[in-house]
Amino acid sequence: MKKLLLIVPLLLLAGCSSSQTWGWYVIDPTTQSGWTNVKFLISGMWATIQISLIAAVLSIVLGLMVALPGLSEKRGWRWVNRIYVEFVRAIPLLPMLFWVFYGLPIVFQSMGLNIPIDPFWGAIITLAISDSAFTAEIYRAGIQSIARGQREAAQTIGLNYVQTMRYVILPQAIRRILPPLANQFIYIVKMSAFASVIGMQELTRRANELVVTEYRPLEIYTLLIFEYLILVLIISAGVRWLERRMGADERG
């Protein structure tokens, strides 16, 4: 295993010296054309971030709406939650993306609605729904970790369901919920690469397009991987900061 790890950088180095296999020139920022290519590749970053952020926000809202019936005393409501979570979790992202992008507009049409779905919103809707099954479970676990006595005490001072959640349960549960929720954001960023197949001009799509014109897949996809790596590392640092803060709050 260790040997294997050594081989990878050696290969990369070897590639730098022999232009037969490696052609770093395509993304060499010191040359005019290389720099143009790099700018082209990185310019997909904004779309990736936008899609991921909006999908994450929607998933956070949707996840809570799915989680709450799962905590109900009424069996029927719990079923609604179980079916949604199990169903959504079972669908692979790519088929869901196709269904939303190509299928959903037809559903809308048959209902007499003219709602076009562009790649941007198609990707966001798919990512948000797919992720919401996971955020719902995070909420459920977080809320269930708050002792039953808290809810009962809130009820006995006259708070209704929404007030109990808003002022008593969620402010306490948020410490358990926020770090895993932020972790889930990493999943969204990585999955947003699928948006490339419906024509969304994000990181992966840009890389694909450049590969077609330059025919240098190894270099371009290597850079692509590093682009995602940097994004994810930044988010991870944010998650760790959040976990430390939440931990400190709990102790204080």
Added chain:
Amino acid sequence: MSEAAIELAGVNKWFGDFHVLKDINLTVNAGEKVVICGPSGSGKSTVVRCINQLEKHQKGAIRVDGVELTDDPKSVATIRSEVGMVFQQFNLFPHLTVLENLTLGPIKARGLSRKEAEEKARHYLDRVHIPDQADKRPIQLSGGQQQRVAIARSLCMEPRVLLFDEPTSALDPEMISEVLDVMVELAQEGMTMVVVTHEMGFARKVADKMIFMDAGEIVEEGHPEHFFTNPQSERCRKFLSQILQH
């Protein structure tokens, strides 16, 4: 006509197959103090929790101020506004200060202004003898202080009836009396109280009626004088001799 503050008529409850309350009949008149005792697992908590609908009974009727408890959200709202509850584990809100614990209900459920609610809160903190802890978090207080905050929190809702479920059982011995003192004061001021406790000194001092429960039934019921000196049932006699020994 003066209606009973609380009336339980033929109340039955099951947890699955387990018959936890068997034909409970109990009347608490306004101003009365009722003390419930009995061995662990006999259903004392369940009775109290049924009265404020934290648990649903399946048979019989519970009336609070003449209003029968049903599934109707309105009847539950009535209970919540008239009946306060003090728990064994205090159940204070750890993320809020003492003052915020006390003002949350009055502001959100009663629609009081912050200023009115804080005045009320400070008034009741005074009544439970902890006027200077308003800005602390519950965790910074001793157990006895926390339970007194919990009592003040209930009082802020100005209930007509206060329920206590073993309010001193989770406390260190040296803190029990500071909580009981507050409860005695409340009793003397005329509050209607239903108290589950094994503190027989307290019961002797304030109770108008003693209830002994065993295995989901009210086995014995009576004025404390007769109850302590001349219990009718063998089970009650045994129980009393056990807890009065120490």
